[in-house]
Amino acid sequence: MHKLLSQILKINSLHCPKVYGKVIVPYKIRDFSTSGTMFKSAVFNLQEASKDQVQEFLDSFDTVLTDCDGVLWIDNNAIAGAADAMNYFRKLGKKIFYVTNNSTKIRSEFALKATQLGFIASPEEILSTAYLVAHYLKGIGFTKKVYLLGSNGIGEELKAVGIRHYGVGPDHVKPDFKSMQPSELDPEVGAVVVGFDEHVSYPKFMKAASYLASEECLFIATNTDERFPKAGSIVVPGTGTLVRAVETCSERKALVLGKPHSYVRKYLESCGLNPARTLMIGDRCNTDIELGVRCGFQTLLVMSGVTNIKELEKLRTDKTPPLPDVVLPKLGDLLTLIQP
Template structure:
């Protein structure tokens, strides 16, 4: 092995943060300046020796779901076989999703229906993470929920009381609602915002009113702006709802899902995962990949969901730390394209 190859392999085995320190230190050296190109490397161009070093550098795989393993209810080609091959190589696999609409058991059922192996312990969803966070806080009051059944059922599982969910329409005039119909629940001590297809002005009013109390806890499951779609249709995500509530509440929410590093705390505490030997696979730079950057994971972007290679090239030019943090270590067209490389 040449000296240059040896250095490359050392960096492959290093944590994301250490790798970036090396690149910064050697930025003025002509020979090692090319190592900057290791940022967003096309994995299909790596040698067998490089792939072997890559596989030896992690024990745990965290994979996003929608846009990586499936789109809606359609499994993506080769994704299931790739994850099974990683399991066969001795890797732990966790599904890490910002989707708060399902419980872990419902995700297990979806995985099974689409041909993916999974257990409840391998599902890290934002509904589950929210329940973990509120349980760890020792929260004993009641939560006002902007969300769906996945969120409320996970809260039920840890004994956290909450408001009802579903439609909450304006039945008369706004003036009548404000002056006569709205009664603040004195037991509410937290507002939790997740995806809610019934979100409206009344729910925003209720949430902001509770949050006017500075002691009321404000939690958002995630901030994904939109859902990955197979067409040009834009389906707004939880982030649009969170932004609306934050605007009228006048304060930011504590974000549970990707790219919040709270996920790292949970997987380390509850699943004994070593961040330095973890690979994050995702389709979105500002959630999946930024999570990996912040937590010291290796990162692999697949181009079957939200982010594109054009996005990556733009992020590379930025001096903003968080935007630059969206640049993955590696990329592939799809998760299925990893299978022939590791078989």
């Protein structure tokens, strides 16, 4: 795999486009240099670097932002070496944030899961889309009720800031489901929030679209990830599947708060990060790496989650932005590069 990865990751282009919405702006690829050797490619296999070059890379950032699913763990299993790598960053004095589009848990639950899997983490270091939804609505002074097509993670974060909601859990399909009446809708609802909902159903889509028929009703989505990272051949559709369905039946577009969109970027900027001294680690180019590119962070793509070798080869061939700065098979491989 190491040899194949080395072949895939050699790109000679000096410039690649940075994407902001539909506007493409050229940006110069960052160079890593040691003893006059320049790596000018947008995708560099860090396994090909010398120990001095790896050390220079480690010295080039003060803050580490990392995705969780597919980078640190899959389901309830830590990816080999990931905890050691993250804890090593902390030992070096790096500031850590866990930035996840997963909306199914509250921050304290994510921190507990991370700790149980060997990571050092506190709730304050977790930036989840469930928390972002509550943070956003509280920030705009929202006082109405939320119809939530999502899970308890969002519901609990809304409750924590005093925002009422309903909709979590099964909404059973009745034989005469098309006979739903306006009286079944709650007149206090002023926003529809769509996150991951394992109990999604036709009645839920009907209610969401009916609330959104009012232009005054806010339409918010946690993220648009296509699928969850999953070991094996089973595909687990992600939140993007539900968001697109509600957008279709409501004929409206959602305000998406998670990676790589502007609200999460603004939140991170409010934390006082120095973009040039920040590293974003992820397993997806269209969320994690795109966020890093938009924010001016350095980026590290790992292939332990969604992105695989075949997709990376296509990325290299097509030179399709956003392109990561450096790549590793998995995060834990970083430690093997600095060992004597």
